[in-house]
Amino acid sequence: MDYEIFNLGDVALQSGVILPNAFLAYKTYGRLNAQKDNVIVYPTAFGDQHTQNEWLIGSGMALDPDKYFIIVPNLLGNGLSSSPSNTAPPFDRAHFPQVTLYDNVSFQHRLVTDKFGIQKIALVVGWSMGGIQAFQWGASYPEMVERIAPFAGIAKTWPHTFVVLDSLKAALLAGTGFDSSKLNQLTSEDMRAVGRVYAGWGLSQAFYREELYRELGFDSLEAFVTGVWEHSFMKMDPHNVLAMLETGQHADISANPSYNGDFEKALKSIKALACIMPGSTDLFCSADDNAYEAKFMPNADFKPIPSIWGHFAGRGINSADNLFIDDNLKRLLALGPHE
Template sequence: MGYEVMELGDVELQSGAILPGTFLAYKTYGTLRADKSNAILYPTAFGDTHVQNEWLLGEGKALDPQHYFIIVPNLLGNGLSSSPSNTPAPWDRGNFPQVTIMDNVRLQHRLVTQRFGISKLALVTGWSFGAMQTFQWAASYPDMVERIAPFAGTAKTWPHTFVFFEGVKAPLEADAGWRSGHDRQTVEKALRAVGRVYAGWGFSQAFYREEGYQQLGYDSLDAFLSGFWDRNFAGSDPYNLLSMLWTGQHADISANPTYKGDFEQALRSIKARTVVMPATTDLYFTPEDSAYETLRMRNAALRPIRSIWGHFAGRGLNPDDSRFIDDELKRLLASSV
């Protein structure tokens, strides 16, 4: 899991709180051209690290390191970048300050401009929380981003999505026994409960009805629940999860001094050539929400991922969905700006 770290010092967050000794973990793939014209940014999703993004990279793919310089910054709170689990006291664990999507993007901007001297990004793309960061990049730095391709994610957290995140948080908040940090069994019990809550949301009703989990090597529903979902958050730090969930719940590209809560103005401000890829059976980043947003962007096309794999159509698990995303990225990168 080799990666690099950029030390950012004491950072004032959007809330006004100071996050001391902030650092951003990232990994790069490929070589930056002398004219720096081949840079792509590919942020991570909730609970993921750069490793989980690698399914979309490779020879012959749209994100081919032989042609592009791909930067994958890790989300604050994911355990590699500054997080409740790796920040010294007294700012660790439950005292870790609240971090927004915009905070993440501002720090990524420092990484891109200060460490690499990049002034234009050929593409920003990402899944889920990575899609939210993608939208924020295009709204916050409209003259810097040439193309964006958010998939299975929206420009803000709509009310029903907020409620979904509340359900994921609930097992951790209902039984605070894990907060002592001394009993790993209690922690793992809470994390299994998080996985079981998520199980009903990550994939669609049709996926379960058609036993799509067999494509992942599970011969029964029970085996899938215990083998995939019970292990999905195993080893995670609950404080990290709660921090990232707060970040996701409060995502909104207009919640900043530039747009002052005017969401539609923020959408109109995006200049990048855009392809929005919602999954047609996503239960919480819904295609209806994506359609609403796309209609209010001036240079955007809606390209739904027609799949029964729900939100996880964007996770690189189903070859047909992965091929669709890759093909759309190839077309977008080949287009003029």
């Protein structure tokens, strides 16, 4: 096991459900310094685990473990932290309760403060749903978080994003004939259709038009869709995916007692220096959505990733996109914390 477990005990979720014996899986890179001020929090995205974040961590990079103490907490529902696949009845599989990103960030805050005694975070960074968590950290703990850098992530699930996530859910639920009483019969085979649906959203029209999948070693469109999208989704537990989709669909940094749904107030409350990096061709976490959000943030720099890799410009696959993200993180970390 290349990660650690932080036991949360019985936790009260935003939904009102008490989830017993909850836990957060996390991995750390580098060492916490004596001042405890070299901390970077890097939450995982939908479907990802900590290993998928490691492309952005390395010696000489912005997230340099020789300089920083980097904490990668795993999203609840991803199979490592509390999830449908590892929770005992009555909350196993299809019975797992709704967990919000606000819940996730609250639990991560407990990890950071209770386990490590950290009071200041130099940076919260993340891709996709990890990016929403970066926004949530900034809104939930404005005095603690000095910088945030969401890439290909938005501050709430806008209506179009909700519809895209709903299409993934529908592709999965079709495996039961949309009969909610049969949810526990779902298998990894039912994930095949989910991968097919996501294939049209994860990458841009230009990516497909220019057949960039050939650079990844696939000689046809069909081979790419089968080899990447079907394969990656079929490796995921369908109940974990449903839980994470539920988390994603209800993401909103203002949907909590601090802001009571006042989204613009939540954005204005983020004191952190922010570098917001949407993928310029992202089809469902759009640059337009991020541009709107950045307008309300007092210290936001809006830096779209110039890429035809769509949402996956932030996934660590294309070297030019990786360099753009790393360079901007270096610039952000070089700025003194905002007073």
